[in-house]
Amino acid sequence: MSGDDKVISINKNTGTAKRPLTLKDVSIASGVSEMTVSRVLRNRGDVSDATRAKVLKAAKSLGYVPNKIAGALASSRVNLVAVIIPSLSNMVFPDVMTGISEVLDDSPLQPVVGVTNYSPEREEQVLFEMLSWRPSGVILAGLEHSDASVAMLKSASVPVVEIMDTDGEAIDAVVGISHRRAGREMARQIVKMGYRQIGFLGTKMSMDHRARKRFEGFTEALAREGIEVVDQEFYDGGSSLAKGREMSARILERSPELDFLYYSNDMIAAGGLLHLQESGIDVPGQIGLAGFNGSEFLEGFSLQVATMDAARRDIGREAARIIAERSDGSLQGTGQKIELEPRLQMGDTLRRR
Amino acid sequence: MSGDDKVISINKNTGTAKRPLTLKDVSIASGVSEMTVSRVLRNRGDVSDATRAKVLKAAKSLGYVPNKIAGALASSRVNLVAVIIPSLSNMVFPDVMTGISEVLDDSPLQPVVGVTNYSPEREEQVLFEMLSWRPSGVILAGLEHSDASVAMLKSASVPVVEIMDTDGEAIDAVVGISHRRAGREMARQIVKMGYRQIGFLGTKMSMDHRARKRFEGFTEALAREGIEVVDQEFYDGGSSLAKGREMSARILERSPELDFLYYSNDMIAAGGLLHLQESGIDVPGQIGLAGFNGSEFLEGFSLQVATMDAARRDIGREAARIIAERSDGSLQGTGQKIELEPRLQMGDTLRRR
DNA sequence: TTGAAAGCGCTAACAT
DNA sequence: ATGTTAGCGCTTTCAA
Numbered sequence: 001m002s003g004d005d006k007v008i009s010i011n012k013n014t015g016t017a018k019r020p021l022t023l024k025d026v027s028i029a030s031g032v033s034e035m036t037v038s039r040v041l042r043n044r045g046d047v048s049d050a051t052r053a054k055v056l057k058a059a060k061s062l063g064y065v066p067n068k069i070a071g072a073l074a075s076s077r078v079n080l081v082a083v084i085i086p087s088l089s090n091m092v093f094p095d096v097m098t099g100i101s102e103v104l105d106d107s108p109l110q111p112v113v114g115v116t117n118y119s120p121e122r123e124e125q126v127l128f129e130m131l132s133w134r135p136s137g138v139i140l141a142g143l144e145h146s147d148a149s150v151a152m153l154k155s156a157s158v159p160v161v162e163i164m165d166t167d168g169e170a171i172d173a174v175v176g177i178s179h180r181r182a183g184r185e186m187a188r189q190i191v192k193m194g195y196r197q198i199g200f201l202g203t204k205m206s207m208d209h210r211a212r213k214r215f216e217g218f219t220e221a222l223a224r225e226g227i228e229v230v231d232q233e234f235y236d237g238g239s240s241l242a243k244g245r246e247m248s249a250r251i252l253e254r255s256p257e258l259d260f261l262y263y264s265n266d267m268i269a270a271g272g273l274l275h276l277q278e279s280g281i282d283v284p285g286q287i288g289l290a291g292f293n294g295s296e297f298l299e300g301f302s303l304q305v306a307t308m309d310a311a312r313r314d315i316g317r318e319a320a321r322i323i324a325e326r327s328d329g330s331l332q333g334t335g336q337k338i339e340l341e342p343r344l345q346m347g348d349t350l351r352r353r
Numbered sequence: 354m355s356g357d358d359k360v361i362s363i364n365k366n367t368g369t370a371k372r373p374l375t376l377k378d379v380s381i382a383s384g385v386s387e388m389t390v391s392r393v394l395r396n397r398g399d400v401s402d403a404t405r406a407k408v409l410k411a412a413k414s415l416g417y418v419p420n421k422i423a424g425a426l427a428s429s430r431v432n433l434v435a436v437i438i439p440s441l442s443n444m445v446f447p448d449v450m451t452g453i454s455e456v457l458d459d460s461p462l463q464p465v466v467g468v469t470n471y472s473p474e475r476e477e478q479v480l481f482e483m484l485s486w487r488p489s490g491v492i493l494a495g496l497e498h499s500d501a502s503v504a505m506l507k508s509a510s511v512p513v514v515e516i517m518d519t520d521g522e523a524i525d526a527v528v529g530i531s532h533r534r535a536g537r538e539m540a541r542q543i544v545k546m547g548y549r550q551i552g553f554l555g556t557k558m559s560m561d562h563r564a565r566k567r568f569e570g571f572t573e574a575l576a577r578e579g580i581e582v583v584d585q586e587f588y589d590g591g592s593s594l595a596k597g598r599e600m601s602a603r604i605l606e607r608s609p610e611l612d613f614l615y616y617s618n619d620m621i622a623a624g625g626l627l628h629l630q631e632s633g634i635d636v637p638g639q640i641g642l643a644g645f646n647g648s649e650f651l652e653g654f655s656l657q658v659a660t661m662d663a664a665r666r667d668i669g670r671e672a673a674r675i676i677a678e679r680s681d682g683s684l685q686g687t688g689q690k691i692e693l694e695p696r697l698q699m700g701d702t703l704r705r706r
Numbered sequence: 707t708t709g710a711a712a713g714c715g716c717t718a719a720c721a722t
Numbered sequence: 723a724t725g726t727t728a729g730c731g732c733t734t735t736c737a738a
Contacts, residue, residue, distance in 0.1 A: 020487070020510070022731060033709050038733065046707055063508050068485040069431070070731030072422045073714050077733095088447040097441050101468060110482060113466045115454060129463060132421040134373070155416050157373070241653020271653050278655055300594020300624050302631055375715060386725050391717065399723055423715030426730045430717095 030058035082130035084140035099316020137323035143168035183217030195260035202264025231255040244271020266291035289349040306350035383411035435483035437493040452669020490676035496521035536570030548613035555617025584608040597624020619644035642702040659703035
């Protein structure tokens with residue numbers, strides 16, 4: 001930010017800086033013991049209605065906010081669920097978060113979000129930081145973690161749910177889809193519809209394990225039909241329509257024989273669609289398209305791009321459900337594996353006319 | 354989720370459920386006092402290299418994870434910053450979060466996100482919950498809060514930064530843009546480019562104060578030119594391209610004389626663009642368009658939709674900077690008001706050819 | 707139904 | 723450079 005585009009001014013300070021209130025303050029104000037105040041505020045044990053009313057009134061009028069830090073230390077109960085995801089700008093993860101919130105809102109648990117930017121080192125740091133708050137559970141994306149992360153999770157003795165991906169070995173519970181299978185199914189459908197000259201466009205996959213697995217499943221299924229991917233195009237950084245356009249232009253210039261483009265996500269697929277349409281290419285007659293994620297925004301384009309729904313909300317919901325059910329400390333359901341069905345959406349771009 | 358699309362199976366339980374380790378365990382394992390272990394782990398005070406090495410080795414080999422709850426209680430220092438936003442699916446807030454993270458990553462502070470779903474009651478709950486963890490600061494969206502929320506914030510004696518919006522009275526610090534001004538400037542530009550029959554498309558604004566303020570500024574500036582908004586179209590729920598299309602179709606059917614459509618965000622504006630283009634309408638000759646937010650994805654369309662950049666990342670950065678600077682407990686900078694400049698991006702849809 | 711005492715795991719403050 | 727002591731503000735446990 002340059003200095004010339006902001007205006008700074010000063011308000012009067014309306015805050016009153018005093019010592020935070022404690023149970024004791026409420027105790028004195030209401031003329032009841034701290035213990036009874038504590039009981040009222042947590043709805044625990046037997047308290048007479050009269051006392052309860054007195055205490056609540058005092059607490060409210062003072063503006064008392066309980067100190068969860070002290071409470072958590074004393075009770076060794078923390079109503080926090082650590083949620084560790086690679087990114088917030090990916091559209092995918094906000095959807096997962098929505099599913100998680102839907103379920104946790106009906107429980108005393110609260111999600112706390114940590115973002116790793118797809119870096120295993122950062123994941124390790126974030127995890128360490130979150131575990132040091134002794135959460136009631138951990139939900140984290142993916143099955144690939146550093147050895148240290150795995151060690152921390154195993155010895156934390158809290159429920160751990162790895163989400164998004166089921167292709168691999170889990171630490172405890174897993175909820176996700178098989179990305180290999182998603183890739184395979186898409187490949188089969190593409191071949192079935194008669195496309196043969198297939199190009200792939202996606203992220204550089206060294207870090208993106210799920211994209212890699214989809215690609216592996218994809219090529220594997222093609223290989224079984226005796227087909228190979230003709231050309232590939234990779235990109236760095238975030239997805240955007242603009243990148244989808246550029247990549248599509250480049251790959252088609254290099255390999256004009258292509259009759260199908262498989263994109264590793266819907267955003268770049270939509271960009272590809274726009275490029276093809278403006279280039280006067282017949283979609284899906286001349287060239288077919290497919291993306292991945294089942295993103296809602298695909299509905300707005302003139303053609304509905306084929307995609308595969310990654311069941312993001314459901315993944316969030318199931319993961320949260322597992323944590324909520326186990327937050328009583330029971331070991332019931334330990335090591336559950338929930339594999340959801342990736343749903344193919346044919347749309348308009350995967351049917352030869 | 355229906356039962357038939359998931360597969361459940363059970364892993365072996367690899368976790369070992371034992372008592373969490375304490376400082377004392379590390380103290381015993383390394384043969385140093387708890388206090389010295391604590392110093393090593395926090396890089397505080399003078400510790401000999403030999404001792405430091407011993408302690409670190411013991412801590413690492415045991416897999417010790419410090420208990421921040423106890424630490425926070427003892428030191429009354431909590432390295433958490435409460436960030437309270439209306440939604441994660443809005444695209445706007447992930448950008449703000451990115452700005453916040455950029456700054457906090459260089460500090461000991463960590464953001465904790467709470468989501469209100471645009472509900473003041475929910476905001477109150479989330480705020481209460483977060484304040485009960487005694488965070489080092491609070492960043493929250495908007496200037497409109499319930500009386501109880503305001504009271505809590507005022508008596509919390511932590512830095513509070515209200516973000517996004519500067520049109521109103523702040524509790525402590527503010528970082529944002531003037532949405533009234535953003536609306537005014539857009540109106541002036543539209544008139545300047547010769548458009549006269551102007552329609553507005555946006556959310557039902559009872560809850561969305563910022564959209565409302567933009568609209569107020571917009572109509573006010575138009576009124577000064579003797580112009581009134583010809584027609585309006587509102588929608589509920591999340592934004593989408595599809596909604597932008599539908600709304601545009603409806604408003605144009607009702608008011609075919611319109612020559613400009615002002616949308617309350619870029620997503621529905623882009624949907625509008627797609628609709629107009631497919632209807633064979635000349636944009637921006639016959640009808641001009643503008644959105645709001647300066648969203649990146651606008652770059653992918655065949656015409657760049659006019660918009661106004663809401664400086665989302667900068668807002669996040671500045672807010673985090675204020676908290677970070679004040680987290681030493683000083684009152685320096687109390688009540689700062691930072692008004693950023695909304696930047697008009699003319700694009701292609703706000704120029705008569 | 708209410709209260710008193712002990713202590714959760716750490717760190718501040720003060721020794722040594 | 724290292725150790726000792728006394729809490730932080732609650733909840734657990736036990737007593738009344």
